[in-house]
Amino acid sequence: MANPSLVRQKLAIFLCIASLPPLVIAQEYEDPFSTESSEANLAGELGSDMLENSASWNFDVSAIAYHQQNGVRDDQYFNPGGLVFRERESQLALDLSGQFSTGSYFSTYTRLALVGDYRVDESGDASDEFSHYLLEGYLSSYSSSRRFGVNVGRMKPQWSNGYNWSPANLLKPVYDRPNLDTDDLTQQQGWDMVHLDFRYGDWNTGFYFAEVEDTLDRNLELPFGDSDYQYALVFNREGDLDTRLVLHQLEGGDINVALGLSALADDNITLRFEGAWEHQRELALAGDMQYADLQDRGYLKAVLGTQVSLNDGWDITAEYLYNEHGYKAEEWDQVIEQIDLAKLNLTQSGFSLASSQSTEAHTAFNFLIDSFGLLSVGQLRREYLFFMWGNTRVERKFQYRQSIQYNIDDQSQYHNLEFIQNWTEHFSTRLQAQVFSGCDSCEFGLIPSEYLLRFSFYFDF
Amino acid sequence: MEKYRFGFWIVFLLVFSLSSKAEVTAEYLVNRLDEVRGYRDQGFVFDIINISYKKDKEPRTNTLSVKVFNDKSLIRFESPARERGRAMLKEDSNMWLYIPGTRRIIRIAPSQRLIGETSNGDVVGTNFSRDYGAKIVGEESVEGREYWLLELTSTASGVAYAKVKVWMAKADGHQPLKSEFYSRSDRLLKTAFYKEYKKYFGELKVHKLLLVDALMQDNYTWMKFDNYQLEELDPAIFQKASLGRLN
Numbered sequence: 001m002a003n004p005s006l007v008r009q010k011l012a013i014f015l016c017i018a019s020l021p022p023l024v025i026a027q028e029y030e031d032p033f034s035t036e037s038s039e040a041n042l043a044g045e046l047g048s049d050m051l052e053n054s055a056s057w058n059f060d061v062s063a064i065a066y067h068q069q070n071g072v073r074d075d076q077y078f079n080p081g082g083l084v085f086r087e088r089e090s091q092l093a094l095d096l097s098g099q100f101s102t103g104s105y106f107s108t109y110t111r112l113a114l115v116g117d118y119r120v121d122e123s124g125d126a127s128d129e130f131s132h133y134l135l136e137g138y139l140s141s142y143s144s145s146r147r148f149g150v151n152v153g154r155m156k157p158q159w160s161n162g163y164n165w166s167p168a169n170l171l172k173p174v175y176d177r178p179n180l181d182t183d184d185l186t187q188q189q190g191w192d193m194v195h196l197d198f199r200y201g202d203w204n205t206g207f208y209f210a211e212v213e214d215t216l217d218r219n220l221e222l223p224f225g226d227s228d229y230q231y232a233l234v235f236n237r238e239g240d241l242d243t244r245l246v247l248h249q250l251e252g253g254d255i256n257v258a259l260g261l262s263a264l265a266d267d268n269i270t271l272r273f274e275g276a277w278e279h280q281r282e283l284a285l286a287g288d289m290q291y292a293d294l295q296d297r298g299y300l301k302a303v304l305g306t307q308v309s310l311n312d313g314w315d316i317t318a319e320y321l322y323n324e325h326g327y328k329a330e331e332w333d334q335v336i337e338q339i340d341l342a343k344l345n346l347t348q349s350g351f352s353l354a355s356s357q358s359t360e361a362h363t364a365f366n367f368l369i370d371s372f373g374l375l376s377v378g379q380l381r382r383e384y385l386f387f388m389w390g391n392t393r394v395e396r397k398f399q400y401r402q403s404i405q406y407n408i409d410d411q412s413q414y415h416n417l418e419f420i421q422n423w424t425e426h427f428s429t430r431l432q433a434q435v436f437s438g439c440d441s442c443e444f445g446l447i448p449s450e451y452l453l454r455f456s457f458y459f460d461f
Numbered sequence: 462m463e464k465y466r467f468g469f470w471i472v473f474l475l476v477f478s479l480s481s482k483a484e485v486t487a488e489y490l491v492n493r494l495d496e497v498r499g500y501r502d503q504g505f506v507f508d509i510i511n512i513s514y515k516k517d518k519e520p521r522t523n524t525l526s527v528k529v530f531n532d533k534s535l536i537r538f539e540s541p542a543r544e545r546g547r548a549m550l551k552e553d554s555n556m557w558l559y560i561p562g563t564r565r566i567i568r569i570a571p572s573q574r575l576i577g578e579t580s581n582g583d584v585v586g587t588n589f590s591r592d593y594g595a596k597i598v599g600e601e602s603v604e605g606r607e608y609w610l611l612e613l614t615s616t617a618s619g620v621a622y623a624k625v626k627v628w629m630a631k632a633d634g635h636q637p638l639k640s641e642f643y644s645r646s647d648r649l650l651k652t653a654f655y656k657e658y659k660k661y662f663g664e665l666k667v668h669k670l671l672l673v674d675a676l677m678q679d680n681y682t683w684m685k686f687d688n689y690q691l692e693e694l695d696p697a698i699f700q701k702a703s704l705g706r707l708n
Contacts (some may be wrong), residue, residue, distance in 0.1 A: 029671055031656065032512050032520070033685050060545060095562075099706075107706070145695040146703070158564040188564065199697035238701055240555060242568065264554060268572035309570045393569075395521070395544060425521075426543035460542035 066456035080368035085448040113185040168258040170248035196434030221347035277301035282325040313394035383408035412438020487595035489502030533699040559704035564605035592617040661689035
């Protein structure tokens with residue numbers, strides 16, 4: 001039996017300890033800044049730009065390497081028979097960027113990508129390629145108040161406020177798939193332009209005069225190919241209701257308009273709307289390929305989205321896309337009918353790539369190749385949903401992100417799953433799986449790979 | 462005569478102590494609390510080094526450079542290397558995050574600031590005199606020194622903490638000793654210990670702060686504030702377009 005006085009004594013000691021103010025606890029936390037050496041080391045991390053306010057510079061290098069295995073479909077609906085698809089690919093890329101500034105009056109920014117690719121197709125043939133890209137490189141000069149500035153060079157302005165779709169990015173040509181291939185640095189290549197920037201309070205206005213050039217040769221033979229220049233006037237108001245109005249015109253063309261809005265709905269919910277109305281249809285209409293008559297009243301692309309932030313750094317993002325550039329059901333039926341007809345023509349003529357054939361056979365072959373090129377444009381149909389959830393916002397060792405893009409018109413789906421491991425402050429890895437599912441003639445069922453697995457390595461110097 | 466003199470001194474001390482208490486109002490103290498963490502209506506820049514500790518894990522260091530003017534702040538992530546170049550613009554409850562790799566600027570919800578290192582920034586970045594009502598609720602003696610106990614209750618929507626208790630020195634300077642941050646359900650979330658002050662341009666500013674998680678006391682962060690500089694900052698700097706720029 002316990003001694004009551006001993007119990008009381010223990011209880012008294014416990015209560016004494018429990019009632020100690022937090023100040024006493026604070027004494028146990030050793031000050032990491034107390035030694036000179038740690039202070040010196042940490043000061044070094046702040047870089048030159050923080051030590052010298054008048055002239056500053058910054059240089060960043062990141063390395064990206066990945067290996068990817070594709071699960072190629074046995075049959076791809078648009079394949080005339082001569083196309084072989086990648087089964088494996090590896091890439092090593094360096095992302096180099098530098099800034100130099102002597103204050104507001106003069107600064108420069110450059111971003112360069114060096115990319116080495118090694119690919120093996122399903123027939124076993126291997127190829128490698130080394131490329132370098134000037135993603136951005138421009139000179140800036142601003143007044144001391146920063147209210148007026150001019151930027152000249154290659155830039156990639158970002159007018160969208162969303163995650164998966166960016167209708168407000170109206171400059172052409174554009175290849176903007178933030179969630180399809182995050183390792184593709186070439187998505188960040190800008191346009192050669194002059195940009196005038198006016199700011200006042202919560203307002204700013206930008207005028208852009210840019211070249212139209214498909215410098216990446218993505219074979220997007222789009223209707224704007226005849227224009228050499230394009231212009232844009234952008235009005236922004238930042239605050240409780242972020243508002244952005246973009247007026248864009250291709251040389252000799254009509255004015256396209258985009259409107260972006262974003263706001264807080266609650267302490268943990270953000271809302272956004274983004275819509276663009278354009279005269280030119282986005283889908284490729286190269287060569288003899290024309291499935292449907294173009295409408296003359298323009299094309300609307302609009303996104304409605306929200307993000308809900310949960311405890312512990314988890315976020316859920318949802319977006320709905322309405323896309324008049326895409327084919328409606330009867331148009332898509334025509335596409336498939338013409339594909340079927342082209343394939344029939346090829347079969348009947350006994351077409352092979354090695355031999356010379358009739359004009360009809362070549363026309364049919366080219367039609368199928370051009371149709372296959374449609375897949376690179378994306379958003380072939382009218383309505384889509386996008387959901388994403390993950391905990392990547394907060395720096396932590398293990399991060400997870402999953403998303404699904406759902407084509408409402410044909411019910412095909414694109415799933416993306418990522419596990420990110422931040423091993424050290426410099427080194428991270430990412431394991432990614434993508435699955436494209438749907439019927440043979442549905443958008444994501446047409447992607448040559450049924451699935452892919454990618455293991456990426458990142459080192460930030 | 463002796464008795465009268467004694468009585469006189471008693472009355473004098475009483476009046477003096479009452480008058481000195483009357484001079485120190487809750488409003489004065491909350492203004493003082495803001496002053497030791499910034500320069501109120503003037504533009505200024507400073508650097509923060511955070512070292513975060515969690516049980517059985519390597520400490521994580523991150524460094525931030527901050528520009529502040531009134532209720533607007535521009536925060537640039539300097540390290541770790543993986544986050545270098547990220548930047549955040551904050552204006553009241555509006556916050557935008559810039560991701561350098563994709564050049565995207567995304568609006569984030571105020572609740573997101575309660576997670577990770579940015580939550581620490583919120584503890585020190587709050588404008589108490591504007592967003593909280595204050596009253597002196599008591600006095601306390603800690604290690605032989607006397608402190609006012611100030612209680613702050615949120616009056617603005619979107620603030621991170623519903624209630625804050627602050628121990629502020631009765632001595633000249635009225636420097637805060639510690640603060641306790643409470644949720645809407647009156648749960649203690651964090652305790653901040655103002656460990657060291659340093660003079661910048663003749664004014665004392667908090668230099669080192671220890672932030673302890675109330676629920677998991679093995680989780681704590683040391684923060685060092687340094688290189689305070691007054692700077693003329695035009696509101697045009699606090700725009701989203703500035704997020705990717707050095708100057």
